[in-house]
Amino acid sequence: xxxxxxxxxxxxxxxxxxxxxxxxxxxxxxEDRVFAVCLRILTDRDAALDAVQETFITVYRKAGQFSGASxxxxxxxxxxxxxxxxxxxxxxxxxxxxxxxxxxxADVRSEDLLGSVELRxxxxxxxxxxxxxxxxxxxLSDLEGLPLQAVAEALDxxxxxxxxxxxxxxxxxxEYLRNLSGSSAHQRGEHDA
Amino acid sequence: MTHEHxxxxxxxxxxxxxxxAEQAAAEAVLAPCQVCRxxxxxxxxxxxxLQAAPPVVMTASERASFHRTVxxxxxxxPQKAHTQPNLxxxxxxxxxxxxxxxxxxIVGVGSILVGRTAGTDVAAEATTTAAVTNLDQADxxxxxxxTAGAAELDDGAGATTTAAxxxxxxxxxVEEYGSVSSTDLADIAAQMKTSESTAGSEGYPLDFLxxxxxxxxxxxxxxxxxxxxxxxxxRATVDGDNVEIYRIDDLVKVYSTADCSLTNLFE
Numbered sequence: 249x250x251x252x253x254x255x256x257x258x259x260x261x262x263x264x265x266x267x268x269x270x271x272x273x274x275x276x277x278x279e280d281r282v283f284a285v286c287l288r289i290l291t292d293r294d295a296a297l298d299a300v301q302e303t304f305i306t307v308y309r310k311a312g313q314f315s316g317a318s319x320x321x322x323x324x325x326x327x328x329x330x331x332x333x334x335x336x337x338x339x340x341x342x343x344x345x346x347x348x349x350x351x352x353x354a355d356v357r358s359e360d361l362l363g364s365v366e367l368r369x370x371x372x373x374x375x376x377x378x379x380x381x382x383x384x385x386x387x388l389s390d391l392e393g394l395p396l397q398a399v400a401e402a403l404d405x406x407x408x409x410x411x412x413x414x415x416x417x418x419x420x421x422x423e424y425l426r427n428l429s430g431s432s433a434h435q436r437g438e439h440d441a
Numbered sequence: 442m443t444h445e446h447x448x449x450x451x452x453x454x455x456x457x458x459x460x461x462a463e464q465a466a467a468e469a470v471l472a473p474c475q476v477c478r479x480x481x482x483x484x485x486x487x488x489x490x491l492q493a494a495p496p497v498v499m500t501a502s503e504r505a506s507f508h509r510t511v512x513x514x515x516x517x518x519p520q521k522a523h524t525q526p527n528l529x530x531x532x533x534x535x536x537x538x539x540x541x542x543x544x545x546x547i548v549g550v551g552s553i554l555v556g557r558t559a560g561t562d563v564a565a566e567a568t569t570t571a572a573v574t575n576l577d578q579a580d581x582x583x584x585x586x587x588t589a590g591a592a593e594l595d596d597g598a599g600a601t602t603t604a605a606x607x608x609x610x611x612x613x614x615v616e617e618y619g620s621v622s623s624t625d626l627a628d629i630a631a632q633m634k635t636s637e638s639t640a641g642s643e644g645y646p647l648d649f650l651x652x653x654x655x656x657x658x659x660x661x662x663x664x665x666x667x668x669x670x671x672x673x674x675x676r677a678t679v680d681g682d683n684v685e686i687y688r689i690d691d692l693v694k695v696y697s698t699a700d701c702s703l704t705n706l707f708e
Binding site: 275279280283284287288293297300301304305308333337338371374386390391404405411412414415417418419421422423425426 | 448449451452455480482483484486487488490491492494496497498499503504506507510511514515692700701702703706708
């Protein structure tokens with residue numbers, strides 16, 4: 249068990265004994281990663297912000313149901329992914345939008361990072377093209393670096409299903425990127441000619 | 442070579458999960474198969490693109506908005522719901538009953554001693570006994586409330602709570618559809634979407650349905666993590682899989698009770 253997991257377990261315990269500050273600490277420790285997961289799955293900053301808010305409100309209300317059988321972060325990701333799925337279902341009719349050009353000079357931490365995100369709109373498009381189930385598996389495994397077993401627990405599916413989703417998700421993503429780069433090259437060729 | 446069966450091997454190679462010798466041997470296994478080689482290349486390309494992706498964080502204004510919204514929506518800190526979930530009710534009542542019995546003995550012995558020395562003060566004894574009885578009832582009510590998962594049992598008038606009033610919270614309007622086909626399920630969902638609410642005029646708030654002592658027991662109410670209200674509930678067996686059907690706002694969601702995974706969604 250990692251240091252973070254041990255610390256999380258202690259914070260959950262304190263929170264359940266009535267220490268509200270423990271919840272705040274848990275939230276601050278995980279809010280960026282949960283936001284990243286929600287943003288990658290929903291591909292829309294406003295929706296991701298809604299989802300991350302909803303996730304932590306749910307965690308606050310249901311912390312007593314956290315059994316401790318898995319790491320708190322795994323449980324948290326599960327709540328976040330389910331919240332994102334709910335958002336996607338509710339807004340199915342809406343087309344996924346690419347990441348907007350949102351920068352906030354007041355946040356020194358995020359300014360450069362957001363700038364660099366905009367350097368890879370192709371990846372954002374490729375991720376958005378995946379079915380939500382594949383996207384969630386790829387995001388948790390390859391962007392968040394969760395072990396496959398933890399991804400399986402977070403998605404509440406067998407590990408074999410996770411491997412299959414990661415495999416197929418990556419394949420689709422690479423094919424999309426290849427097509428995108430092929431069409432860009434083609435367009436460049438036409439332009440040069 | 443069957444490509445469908447090799448994806449785990451391709452995953453392991455792409456992720457570099459093996460030692461060099463093992464990796465070389467595994468790649469040699471895939472070498473004769475063009476599809477496998479292409480798959481391996483695609484996995485590597487995807488991984489490279491994903492691993493090069495920069496992390497994302499909230500902006501300062503997003504973070505402020507997030508903290509504000511969460512803070513506005515938090516209710517008082519929840520306590521751990523069941524510290525002794527597996528004990529039967531009479532065992533959980535034992536400490537309270539023992540304390541009440543001890544108090545009664547003390548009061549009884551005390552009043553006998555007082556009666557022998559200064560005459561019995563009947564009124565005082567009656568008051569004390571009544572207080573002890575009330576204490577005992579209060580403990581019983583607290584325990585029963587915990588057992589039933591009911592948040593509020595006090596009728597507000599201080600009347601004695603009867604055993605009947607301590608029953609688990611009931612969910613009315615749970616429709617039993619029995620064994621149905623997938624087509625039937627779609628029809629049921631369509632019917633549920635247009636029918637009147639079977640759960641009161643405003644439906645059930647999700648918090649109520651999450652009560653552990655609910656009757657009839659609902660396995661997946663907890664999974665329906667929507668903010669809406671549930672206005673119809675059904676249970677059925679679809680192709681041998683027991684499911685629970687919830688109408689939440691304009692959606693009808695079907696959950697397998699085996700693992701509470703969402704099996705169908707009707708919009």
